[in-house]
Amino acid sequence: MPGRGSKKIAQQPTLADFKVGVDNVIFSVDTAQNRLLVLLVMRQEEPFSGHWCLPGTLVRQGESLEDAAYRILAEKIRVKNLYLEQLYTFGGPGRDPRECDGSYGVRYLSVSYFALVRFEEAELIADGVSGIAWYPLEQVPQLAFDHNKILEYGHRRLRNKLEYSPVAFEVLPEVFTLSDLYQLYTTVLGDNFADYSNFRARLLKLGFLYDTKVKVSRGAGRPASLYRFDAEAFAPFKDKPLVFI
Known part of the structure; x- marks a missing residue:
């Protein structure tokens, strides 16, 4: 005791x-x-x-x-x-x-x-x-x-990364149309994330896409301009929650 x-x-x-x-x-x-x-x-x-x-x-x-x-x-x-x-x-x-x-x-x-x-x-x-x-x-x-839980967490991260980082350009070809870029975003974020015309206007206004002055024809529509991602022009936007929505 x-x-x-x-x-x-x-x-x-x-x-x-x-x-x-x-x-x-x-x-x-x-x-x-x-x-x-x-x-x-x-x-x-x-x-x-x-x-x-x-x-x-x-x-x-x-x-x-x-x-x-x-x-x-x-x-x-x-x-x-x-x-x-x-x-x-x-x-x-x-x-x-x-x-x-x-x-x-x-x-x-x-x-x-x-x-x-x-x-x-x-x-x-x-x-x-x-x-x-x-x-x-x-x-x-x-x-x-x-792993379903890990996958769900990863999907949320992917969606968030698309909103504030240039990660989308990691999987696009070196040159691409704005339609190509929009299609990638709608595939990941859903069809209702943004109207194409607003998406296009906002991107071009931000100024980190370089117009190569080359056009490509796809189907019966008008030829589309080919763009290239300009990492240097994107630098001021890095880590800012701005982007395409």
């Missing part, structure tokens, strides 16, 4: 033991069919064997998070131009069934990355996977782990 004046020593909480993974939300826009796409792969091992998921990997010893993100990109897709940034860290208890398996006894934390690639240039790599495919966003099935 403790004597008078003795103090009970508080038990120290058990610290979590983590494994760190990287999951990539890789988007592309099929402008020919007006579809926003996300890259999915099929898992070949438990847990969730045979289920679609986002391309991911556990971080290797001595490897940075960003290097792991680029590694999984390089293992699943060949592409020259891409945009990549860290998205969010998902680490809630129970997000991975292996946490409940006594043979593991660790928590699985996912640092997610958001990527945007040019659909026409992207070549999928099927080596070492039982399935890999571009899925239209509205047709994505129930994914392994909490």
Whole structure:
């Protein structure tokens, strides 16, 4: 029995033991069919064997998070131009069934990355996977782990990035028409995000599109001007919530 004046020593909480993974939300826009796409792969091992998921990997010893993100990109897709940034860290208890398996006894934390690639240039790599495919966003099935939640978060980030950054120009050709750009925005943001005439007038007023003075004919309409994105002219607008809406 403790004597008078003795103090009970508080038990120290058990610290979590983590494994760190990287999951990539890789988007592309099929402008020919007006579809926003996300890259999915099929898992070949438990847990969730045979289920679609986002391309991911556990971080290797001595490897940075960003290097792991680029590694999984390089293992699943060949592409020259891409945009990549860290998205969010998902680490809630129970997000991975292996946490409940006594043979593991660790928590699985996912640092997610958001990527945007040019659909026409992207070549999928099927080596070492039982399935890999571009899925239209509205047709994505129930994914392994909490990957539907990660995908939803990535989609919100993509929409926000289009509003205040030049990320759209990462997936357009070097020269493009205003109609091409408008189509990309409507594919990601929906048909009601802006009227084309207002969209066109606002873009030209902002002054970061360079008119190449070259025109292209498509169908029976009037020839359309080809533009190029001017990064230097865009610099004053960087990180300002201004853009096309």
